[in-house]
Amino acid sequence: VSGSRVPDPVSVQGDEVAETFLRGRLRILQKKRGYRFSLDPVLLAARVALKRGDRVIDLGTGSGIIPLLLAARHETGAIVGLEIQERYADMARRSVALGGLAERIEIRRGDVRDARIEFGPESFDVATCNPPFRPVGTGKVNPSDEKAIARHEVAGTLSDFVAAMRYLLRQRGRAHLVVPAARLVDLLAILRGARLEPSRLRTVHPRPGSRAELALVEAVKGGKPGLTVEAPLVVNGDGEGYSDEVAAILSGDRP
């Protein structure tokens, strides 16, 4: 996203680059090829408020970008990142080590569909997820491809991720998800069906006056109906470069 590339002789492997975030305070490894994160998890992480003692789980954590941003931004919070692909889990662990965040972030290899085996019920206060969003059957999918697992619903559908959130969150615990705007109805209906009641929605538009590409949704386990639709988030300004708000999010000056 923002990043200049800073190779590290110790922890960065040949097929990886280290992207810098938060004015250089954080470096996150990602693959040069294969699935690469975009702005989605950065915008999602910026919406999560943590209170002292909050236990957080990020489902399908990939490079670990959401746990890393949360730990770098908040002084409190114990965060677990769950990732099905060992190659990504290993890379995420090395980013955690690079940032000296091993005491606060645990990266665990595991399948969201096995959340009941991995964790106890209601054991988290906050759950985050930037799910693989493309239904199987759209676009080319090779189920053995690691990129496909990160992008498509091969290893867990939106419903699987939401079901895991429901199991893992305590009552009144908060779920944060980001999906393509086209899947907003799916997400809202699935959340309500799981009694994770959508409480806040913010749509993300590439520029002023354009359609939304993403939807950021917060839901509360056992919450009452009543959605707050926030002002839209515009990514690019009228001129070149990011809007002031997105620039502030990327630099860590905000929230």
Added chain:
Amino acid sequence: VSGSRVPDPVSVQGDEVAETFLRGRLRILQKKRGYRFSLDPVLLAARVALKRGDRVIDLGTGSGIIPLLLAARHETGAIVGLEIQERYADMARRSVALGGLAERIEIRRGDVRDARIEFGPESFDVATCNPPFRPVGTGKVNPSDEKAIARHEVAGTLSDFVAAMRYLLRQRGRAHLVVPAARLVDLLAILRGARLEPSRLRTVHPRPGSRAELALVEAVKGGKPGLTVEAPLVVNGDGEGYSDEVAAILSGDRP
């Protein structure tokens, strides 16, 4: 809304005023007291595109504002307005007469819950609705009060209105609704449950940077999932008065 008040000795009763719309091309009667329409139906009507021969029904038409705006704006289309309260139906009929639109608009007194008695199945191409949006049990409700019937879900819930739309629309027919933003999840879930698939969403914000107050939703009977989230509609400009877009809608220069 926009209107200057132009009393008419023939058709305007003592408890009514005639509001002008579309640079004076249209006058619509409404009660001085009791339920008064706001911007919601005006914004909804501006989203409806009509093709030659389209049959349109507006459910819970009240003052008839949506049929009147559609007929004034489009040269084609036969429009039925269904209203449960005779006092409002009568007033709507007089607005139709005032505008010389009786050949294109029929105002019928009837209950949306009896749509199957009033009309044949799949007998409309387009259905519109600015439903009474407050669930019974919120705020003060007197079920015998005509204002309550227009505002609360006394004479039909959101589900009742959507069920009537489903029955009345042909396959691929389009439903247009406006609801408070807080009820967006309700509406989307109910539409999908009725196989009226939400296709377009536009949120309405009082001013730039503020939360949405309304949500304008279009759905297609038997449509495929995949929502388009449009750029938000901002009602007030940065300075005083309406934004350019809303001013153009009110003047009839746009949709």
